[in-house]
Amino acid sequence: MSMLDGHEAERKTREQIEAEAELFGPLTSSVRSLIDATVMTDAAPEHIVRARALVEEAAALLDSRRMSAPFGTKWSADGTRRSWGNAVIGLRNPIAPLLEVAYEDGLASAEADLGAAYEGPPGLVHGGVVALLLDQILGGAADHAGVPGMTGTLTVRYRKGTRLGPVRVTARVDRVEGVKTFAVGRVHTADGLCAEAEGIFVLPREVRDMVAEMGRPQ
Amino acid sequence: MSMLDGHEAERKTREQIEAEAELFGPLTSSVRSLIDATVMTDAAPEHIVRARALVEEAAALLDSRRMSAPFGTKWSADGTRRSWGNAVIGLRNPIAPLLEVAYEDGLASAEADLGAAYEGPPGLVHGGVVALLLDQILGGAADHAGVPGMTGTLTVRYRKGTRLGPVRVTARVDRVEGVKTFAVGRVHTADGLCAEAEGIFVLPREVRDMVAEMGRPQ
Structure with a gap:
């Protein structure tokens, strides 16, 4: 366990972790594309208003249940480390540029x-x-x-x-x-x-x- | 005009710029909330899949017309400077934390x-x-x-x-x-x-x- 880590090891199996990566990875990737679209858009005002409504709807679905604390670093039983919330390398963080x-x-x-x-x-x-x-x-x-x-x-x-x-x-x-x-x-x-x-x-x-x-x- | 700026001054009026801020500011703010929701979500898988579809739909609307280059720095006739794409202070940039x-x-x-x-x-x-x-x-x-x-x-x-x-x-x-x-x-x-x-x-x-x-x- 890392010296820098305050979190407990999780009891998740490799299969569970892979399933989570397959669920959250594509979501994060889509939000990353949305960020780029937001900075670069020159769309008609009605499209921008409609896009915002869709974004709000998506956020409400995701917020229907939230973790009790930021992701931090999690360790699985086999010693694999996940910093999925990390601002630079996080699989679950849409602002992270380095994968x-x-x-x-x-x-x-x-x-x-x-x-x-x-x-x-x-x-x-x-x-x-x-x-x-x-x-x-x-x-x-x-x-x-x-x-x-x-x-x-x-x-x-x-x-x-x-x-x-x-x-x-x-x-x-x-x-x-x-x-x-x-x-x-x-x-x-x-x-x-x-x-x-x-x-x-x-x-x-x-x-x-x-x-x-x-x-x-x- | 800034010594660091390769862009021409725009011919937009103050009213036009304010209207743009009122259009893009709320969109950016909603995408910023979505980023937080993405990192923090613990929602049911079907909600995550549905949220992703909404995000993709929003991005497609925004991408229906894109600027030809990143925002850079734009100057209006009255000398107001806008760095709306800036990664730290950009009004149009959802990753920007400092407003x-x-x-x-x-x-x-x-x-x-x-x-x-x-x-x-x-x-x-x-x-x-x-x-x-x-x-x-x-x-x-x-x-x-x-x-x-x-x-x-x-x-x-x-x-x-x-x-x-x-x-x-x-x-x-x-x-x-x-x-x-x-x-x-x-x-x-x-x-x-x-x-x-x-x-x-x-x-x-x-x-x-x-x-x-x-x-x-x-």
Whole structure:
């Protein structure tokens, strides 16, 4: 169980989890398309008014029963972790732009196709969205390397504007110093290197104390 | 006209712009509620399937006519600027969490109520979302002070986890050195100071060259 997780493991089977993914994944994907349609629409006013009524009807159906708390991180019996609500990688989160992070030889990498909803300067990805992607993948690299933590410091250097469209994000752990994990990462587009980042990740003190109590080597 | 803007001024009247805001604002607000409902729903599967069909129908109506390019920044004849597609402050962008930034005595400030769609660690705002808010408000402070730029470097120091719910974000220009504007900002919740940031904003070279050609004092 993750050191960062306050939730209990669930008793769901793999089949139940797959069935949930098949139910919620397509809904989320449709809402993601709706977000893009909302930002880009130039439809006639009567279509916009009608679309809004449909959206309200859909939200009322979904709100007919709500979870008692945000999704957080859930663990299944076989050790699979789900962060389905996560703002960057969540299967159930329509604002999440990065769907899959791959890990190979210590390198975390992911691709995303950033549409109009991620705009900052005209035609470019918002600088804060670039930071959002980097924070997630740097933290993922630290986690995957077995030296996880919460973000302590994040520094992003912007080399050029990141054009809306396909982006590639990569990260790896650079070094570990005591309780601090230093991870580095980059954002590329077809234009080349757009941004670089360094993140320092630290486990909260109470988690470190818990690990120490459990007798794990420091 | 903004130095950062490639768009032409529009010939829309104030009344036309207000009518557009009255049309698109409520739609965006409803889609924002739908996003929250999607992340939080625990509804029966048949409700989820039905909700998805409604969402698809709404998206098709909106997609019946689309703009030819993302919204960018538009200027009206009276000098009003609209960044309605912006990922943080866009009136037409359902993922945008910060709706209004106020400026007073050099301080930019804004409040947002961050729901489950902005989650990172369980119950907490994603560290990258904290960076996203800070990047926007730091850039806004630089712009409002008359020393705008694109983000060159953004450094965020996280002091404690930012609980989901109401947050307050503030920023101001610290100093200007040559072509660089240094802005600083903070995120607070009821728990106190959660994060601090420094951003360095620089005008792109071609914009500086254009300003120089126009004979404006350097």
